Amino acid sequence: MNKQINFDADKFELPVDLEYIKNYGRVERVADGIIFCSGLEAARLHEVVIINQQYNGLVLDLGEEFLGVGLFEDTNDICEGMEVVSTKTIFSSPVGDELLGKVINSLSTPMDGSSLGETGKSYPAFNVVPPIMTIDGVSRPLITGLSIIDAITPIGRGQRQLILGNRQTGKTQIAIDTIINQRGQDVRCIYVAIGQKLSYVADVAHTLKTYGALEYTTIVSAAANSSLTMQYLAPYTGMALAEFWRDQGKDVLIVFDNLSKHADAYRAITLLFRRPPGREAYPGDIFYIHSSLLERAVQLNEANGGGSITALPIVETLSDDITSYVPTNVISITDGQLFLRSDLFNSGQKPAVDIGLSVSRVGGDAQHPIVRKLSKNLTLILSQFDELKEFLAFDNSLDEESLKTITNGQILLEIFKQPIVTPNALAQLVLLLFTFQEGFFIDVPIEQVHAFKTVLLEKSLIDTDFSALSQRLPELSELDEAAIVVCTQLIVQTKEAFLWAQD
Ligand SMILES: Nc1ncnc2c1ncn2[C@@H]1O[C@H](COP(=O)(O)OP(=O)(O)OP(=O)(O)O)[C@@H](O)[C@H]1O
Ligand SMILES: [Mg+2]
Structure with a gap:
């Protein structure tokens, strides 16, 4: 009969050499930034080990023959036969x-x-x-x-x-x-x-x-x-x-x-x-x-x-x-x-x-619900534009509806061009989408859409009525009458001045 069946593992002291095999090993082979070790039988994946009391490594491969350890440091000082000791801890930051x-x-x-x-x-x-x-x-x-x-x-x-x-x-x-x-x-x-x-x-x-x-x-x-x-x-x-x-x-x-x-x-x-x-x-x-x-x-x-x-x-x-x-x-x-x-x-x-x-x-x-509403059809416009733009070369063969899609697609792409580090806040995004959806870009020459958009955004940042709207916009679920008036006024005034300056 096996008398050891009921032994208490915690009280049972392992013979020194067994403990040694579990947590100690030696470097068997050195490759580029990694080492192969023998021993260390208790090692787990991502456990930290110490090589030659000097270098830390991370267990990355539990190979059948050897344990694969990745080295944190680039070093040529590790060589075969060095001692490797387990810290018994999984890597934490x-x-x-x-x-x-x-x-x-x-x-x-x-x-x-x-x-x-x-x-x-x-x-x-x-x-x-x-x-x-x-x-x-x-x-x-x-x-x-x-x-x-x-x-x-x-x-x-x-x-x-x-x-x-x-x-x-x-x-x-x-x-x-x-x-x-x-x-x-x-x-x-x-x-x-x-x-x-x-x-x-x-x-x-x-x-x-x-x-x-x-x-x-x-x-x-x-x-x-x-x-x-x-x-x-x-x-x-x-x-x-x-x-x-x-x-x-x-x-x-x-x-x-x-x-x-x-x-x-x-x-x-x-x-x-x-x-x-x-x-x-x-x-x-x-x-x-x-x-x-x-x-x-x-x-x-x-x-x-x-x-x-x-x-x-x-x-x-x-x-x-x-x-x-x-x-x-x-x-x-x-x-x-x-x-x-x-x-x-x-x-x-x-x-x-x-x-x-x-x-x-x-x-x-x-x-935001307002943005969601104002951008609902944009993907469709852009995908239709993508299909139609192939025909751009034969302009006059296109019907009015298709020409409108092309113009809208071109305008949208201009609106979405954005230089680096010029973030638009929610209010500015709403303003741009509103301007597009209400057709205020249609009669702006396409090569000037980007410039007009830029001026409009600049104006929106200093306009007091629009600033007040920006404050309450996050709480709104749709653009109310007052909000529409503020946006429309800002757009119309800016556009007049913009187009006048271009003439
Ligand atoms: N909207 C933008 N307007 C103007 N310049 C831009 C814009 N976006 C990126 N750039 C510029 O283009 C260059 C490449 O951009 P970035 O480094 O982001 O590209 P990447 O795809 O991360 O490149 P890599 O593959 O080399 O990491 C950078 O100089 C960046 O400032
Ligand atoms: Mg990059």
């Missing part, structure tokens, strides 16, 4: 308000050399997705200040909205503009830079500071010169911080710039671990890697504090191909996507959002 206004690395260390002191708090970087009964639907808007987005593909707090497009199509700019527009909106922002040039991250920090947005933002930077492990870790560090604020009932916006680089870092790591590559050489769990990250962006219900995390992951396409592996994955994980196109961008249509291929599945529920 220091969090706290002290991180606001800072550029930090994936270990939450400020990059400017300053010390945060002990924030004393940390959050699990690889936390699980919140249970379904803690989650509410998206119902409050997150205003980007970009008219084309706020009108046609609106974003709500707690939404996951993908920004995708080729290189240099304005992806980052949309995220930066959105962060800048959160000033005074009580939204904490986190910008996670993965695999970018360090100088670029510094530029982003500088821009945010210039516009007074750094004070409510944390930048997590795993630049191209940091180790693969740090690049892999960065979005989780950002998400841990987001969850910390979310649990205080706050609204958080987190940008991942970008997940293509994140996938590439993870692929490089797994290839070093000799995991069998799947489609496009990405490991089989790349979908899980991104879904388990993005599904942590939610709106919590009142019983759980009502905080929210809105996620804007950015993904790069090659030659507008949204069917390649990472874009398709992330499209299926998110609540919609903004697809930016090089040809639109190069023709001056900026932001270069392709309306036909962009969608926001839940943001409409959070849109």
Whole structure:
């Protein structure tokens, strides 16, 4: 009979060598930024280990033969035979308000050399997705200040909205503009830079500071010169911080710039671990890697504090191909996507959002009712315009209705052109949409629509009647008589002066 069956595991002391095998190991092989270890039999995924009492590493692969560990630091000093000790703790990130206004690395260390002191708090970087009964639907808007987005593909707090497009199509700019527009909106922002040039991250920090947005933002930077492990870790560090604020009932916006680089870092790591590559050489769990990250962006219900995390992951396409592996994955994980196109961008249509291929599945529920009403037919006009514009060359063969659609489409595209960092508040967006819907743009020469729009917006900011309307607009569910009069007067007066000045 086996007498050990009832032994109390806590009181039972393991023989020293068994303890040793469980938590100690040795470096067996060193590769580029990773090591293979033997021993450490109790090690779990994402556990922190210490190599030679000096370097930290993260367990990233539970291979059958060896344990795969990613190194935080780039170093050539680790060699075969060194001792590896488990800390028996899963990686967690220091969090706290002290991180606001800072550029930090994936270990939450400020990059400017300053010390945060002990924030004393940390959050699990690889936390699980919140249970379904803690989650509410998206119902409050997150205003980007970009008219084309706020009108046609609106974003709500707690939404996951993908920004995708080729290189240099304005992806980052949309995220930066959105962060800048959160000033005074009580939204904490986190910008996670993965695999970018360090100088670029510094530029982003500088821009945010210039516009007074750094004070409510944390930048997590795993630049191209940091180790693969740090690049892999960065979005989780950002998400841990987001969850910390979310649990205080706050609204958080987190940008991942970008997940293509994140996938590439993870692929490089797994290839070093000799995991069998799947489609496009990405490991089989790349979908899980991104879904388990993005599904942590939610709106919590009142019983759980009502905080929210809105996620804007950015993904790069090659030659507008949204069917390649990472874009398709992330499209299926998110609540919609903004697809930016090089040809639109190069023709001056900026932001270069392709309306036909962009969608926001839940943001409409959070849109202000007046904006919703005023933008209801815009997608249809633009898609009809898209079809008809091919015929533009044979102008006279088109009937009156089609010509009207073309004019309206052209006007809309002009209205939606927006220079960088010129956010439109709710009132300004309503004014633009009202001006369009009431036909006030029709007799403005198309090449002057943009200029007229700009003047109108400027006027709206100094007009006292309109300012008063702006104040009460959030509470209105539709434009009442008085509001219509204020808008119409402003438009008519501005237009008269504008057209007169053009003559
Ligand atoms: N609406 C806009 N009006 C004018 N310039 C813009 C606009 N949007 C973006 N740009 C400019 O275009 C350039 C490219 O934009 P951005 O860096 O956002 O593109 P990206 O898609 O993120 O590029 P990459 O793929 O290299 O990361 C930047 O100089 C940016 O300021
Ligand atoms: Mg970019």
